Amino acid sequence: MVSNWDFMPAPLSEYDISTHNGFLSPEPPLKRISDPYYKPWEDLVSKIVQYQLSGGFREMIHDLPTLSTDKLVGIKEYQRAYVVLGFLSHGYVWSLHKEPKEELPKCISIPFCEVSEYLGINPVSTNASVVLWNWEVLNSPKVVSDSEVKNVDEQELDLDNLATLLTFTGSPDESWFYLVSVAIESKGGKIVKTAGDIANAILSDDLSGVVSGLEDVTKTIQLMTKLLVRMNEKCDPYIFYWKIRPYLAGWENMESVGLHNGVHYDGTKYIETKDAFGSLQDATTSKFVPVFSSKSEGDKNKPSSRRSSISGYDGTYYRKYAGGSAAQSSIIQLIDIILGIRHYPSEDEIAEDLEAGLDKSKLEKTPPGNPYLMKMRNYMPGLHRKFLQDYANAVKLRQYILRSTPDIVKRNLLDESEFSEIINIVDTPSNGSQASAIKSKGKFSLAQQTELIKIYNRSISSLKTFRDAHISIVTRYVAEPARGNKMPPQKGDNNTKEKASNSTNTSLQDKVNGGISNIINYVKGKSTENKPQAENGIKINGDANGQGKISNVYEHGLAKIIDEDAVVLGTGGTDAIEFLKNIRDETFNSRIDS
Numbered sequence: 001m002v003s004n005w006d007f008m009p010a011p012l013s014e015y016d017i018s019t020h021n022g023f024l025s026p027e028p029p030l031k032r033i034s035d036p037y038y039k040p041w042e043d044l045v046s047k048i049v050q051y052q053l054s055g056g057f058r059e060m061i062h063d064l065p066t067l068s069t070d071k072l073v074g075i076k077e078y079q080r081a082y083v084v085l086g087f088l089s090h091g092y093v094w095s096l097h098k099e100p101k102e103e104l105p106k107c108i109s110i111p112f113c114e115v116s117e118y119l120g121i122n123p124v125s126t127n128a129s130v131v132l133w134n135w136e137v138l139n140s141p142k143v144v145s146d147s148e149v150k151n152v153d154e155q156e157l158d159l160d161n162l163a164t165l166l167t168f169t170g171s172p173d174e175s176w177f178y179l180v181s182v183a184i185e186s187k188g189g190k191i192v193k194t195a196g197d198i199a200n201a202i203l204s205d206d207l208s209g210v211v212s213g214l215e216d217v218t219k220t221i222q223l224m225t226k227l228l229v230r231m232n233e234k235c236d237p238y239i240f241y242w243k244i245r246p247y248l249a250g251w252e253n254m255e256s257v258g259l260h261n262g263v264h265y266d267g268t269k270y271i272e273t274k275d276a277f278g279s280l281q282d283a284t285t286s287k288f289v290p291v292f293s294s295k296s297e298g299d300k301n302k303p304s305s306r307r308s309s310i311s312g313y314d315g316t317y318y319r320k321y322a323g324g325s326a327a328q329s330s331i332i333q334l335i336d337i338i339l340g341i342r343h344y345p346s347e348d349e350i351a352e353d354l355e356a357g358l359d360k361s362k363l364e365k366t367p368p369g370n371p372y373l374m375k376m377r378n379y380m381p382g383l384h385r386k387f388l389q390d391y392a393n394a395v396k397l398r399q400y401i402l403r404s405t406p407d408i409v410k411r412n413l414l415d416e417s418e419f420s421e422i423i424n425i426v427d428t429p430s431n432g433s434q435a436s437a438i439k440s441k442g443k444f445s446l447a448q449q450t451e452l453i454k455i456y457n458r459s460i461s462s463l464k465t466f467r468d469a470h471i472s473i474v475t476r477y478v479a480e481p482a483r484g485n486k487m488p489p490q491k492g493d494n495n496t497k498e499k500a501s502n503s504t505n506t507s508l509q510d511k512v513n514g515g516i517s518n519i520i521n522y523v524k525g526k527s528t529e530n531k532p533q534a535e536n537g538i539k540i541n542g543d544a545n546g547q548g549k550i551s552n553v554y555e556h557g558l559a560k561i562i563d564e565d566a567v568v569l570g571t572g573g574t575d576a577i578e579f580l581k582n583i584r585d586e587t588f589n590s591r592i593d594s
């Protein structure tokens with residue numbers, strides 16, 4: 001069935017979204033900008049791994065000409081330019097074995113800002129640059145069992161038939177990390193299609209259409225969860241933590257890793273973003289704060305999702321942007337919107353806003369949204385952000401369900417406002433959309449009402465399971481390596497994976513390698529043996545006489561050992577586990593208990 005999108009202000013194609021690939025580009029992204037004018041960018045980015053290893057990447061960037069963006073033709077070339085400039089920028093700031101750089105030279109900063117403005121997205125590496133627009137189909141012959149006959153479309157974006165266009169490290173682990181997301185995003189096609197089906201079913205008060213839409217949502221989320229856990233197959237946690245993740249970090253909440261003010265984009269001035277793509281324009285992204293107002297030393301390990309992203313001092317404008325994270329994926333936010341799941345500011349975020357003089361009652365009620373997740377929308381392509389906003393305004397599935405089940409007593413509605421919404425919706429037009437035309441008829445039988453709620457709750461549970469699986473992944477890939485529970489690869493160790501994944505082997509490993517745990521303890525400030533020396537901001541360990549040798553454990557940006565009780569930061573600078581647990585619990589609490 002082809003969905004009718006008349007309930008939206010614009011056709012689906014105008015949001016750069018399809019029912020085939022969801023928020024991924026419908027056609028594979030460009031592998032190169034064809035105009036030879038952009039050869040200097042393309043040539044350098046194609047050798048990013050080699051120049052990182054040689055230590056000469058920053059010098060190569062300094063030699064780049066400042067190219068105009070005028071010769072870019074069409075959205076796909078802008079997307080490719082955004083990908084290339086994202087890799088060049090993060091390769092420059094987080095250059096391997098160097099201290100992070102606080103300044104992006106004009107040759108990258110100016111075109112990066114222009115291209116980003118065109119696309120309505122922040123000028124920094126994002127889920128769009130490493131996932132959405134960074135893949136190709138291999139078309140390698142695929143063995144498909146008889147029981148698993150797939151149609152051509154499905155085969156095309158099979159996880160085992162995909163490759164990435166660019167990586168920072170050249171490692172298969174990095175490619176796999178991005179490709180798992182690509183595969184999950186490709187399921188977004190089904191979610192988008194179902195979003196349309198559900199909207200139309202609501203408009204025609206077609207209960208069976210709503211039920212079957214919800215069943216589709218559940219099935220697709222289950223497929224997404226299966227794909228998510230495949231992360232474990234080919235992306236090694238400590239390669240991820242020690243080698244890949246540092247490149248993805250942004251420059252917000254990164255004081256503890258050396259970027260105190262963010263990054264200065266040379267030759268650019270901060271201009272208030274226009275609202276062409278439905279930019280949030282909230283205080284978190286557009287506030288101008290001088291450098292000297294950054295948090296005190298005591299607060300520096302405490303992340304904030306509300307800190308302003310632009311700062312200035314003596315005419316120098318530092319920008320603070322979160323790093324690349326799948327929190328910037330539109331697909332999970334779309335599922336939240338379809339199911340009417342509300343996320344709220346954390347206590348810390350409310351406290352910060354109160355400190356800033358905002359009215360508490362307003363903060364808690366308007367609009368429901370976790371500030372970090374809402375902020376992440378500015379790291380989505382502008383057209384996708386606009387789609388989320390327009391869909392959220394047009395379709396209110398949860399309200400429809402609440403209103404269509406008058407005979408069922410609901411025990412756990414989150415707040416009073418949900419009751420008033422049920423009562424008011426009949427009289428209150430919802431932004432002029434056709435959705436407001438729906439009238440409650442109270443015509444469904446008790447069995448139908450019970451079934452509707454059961455199916456809705458099943459969708460909620462499947463998303464909760466996805467978020468549970470995601471928390472396990474984050475624990476394994478970030479929290480454990482951060483606390484030294486997983487060792488980085490050892491020099492001369494041919495079988496590091498098994499050893500590293502089994503912490504009971506650590507003592508043997510230590511004997512062989514000269515006491516890794518001492519080094520970790522030293523980094524944690526608990527031992528004076530094997531004193532590490534700081535060189536270029538990188539921890540190296542040495543012997544008791546201070547004779548430095550290249551360490552098996554060194555810190556580089558986000559790749560560092562932290563204390564047991566310290567906050568594990570996400571690439572976006574959140575207190576990762578706490579944040580994710582809140583979001584997961586809010587998901588579960590959205591079930592309608594009868």
Ligand code: HEM
Nearest residue numbers: 181184325326327329332474477570571572573574576583
């Ligand atoms: C090794 C793999 C992964 C790691 C280490 C990881 C880590 C994180 C962290 C630390 C956060 C907290 C917020 C932030 O820092 O931005 C986060 C959020 C998030 N991640 Fe991942 N992630 C991984 C894979 C994925 C994949 C494949 C997806 C699929 C789309 C995904 C979807 C999300 C979403 C949607 C959020 C926002 C919170 C939510 O809505 O539940 N992540 N991730």
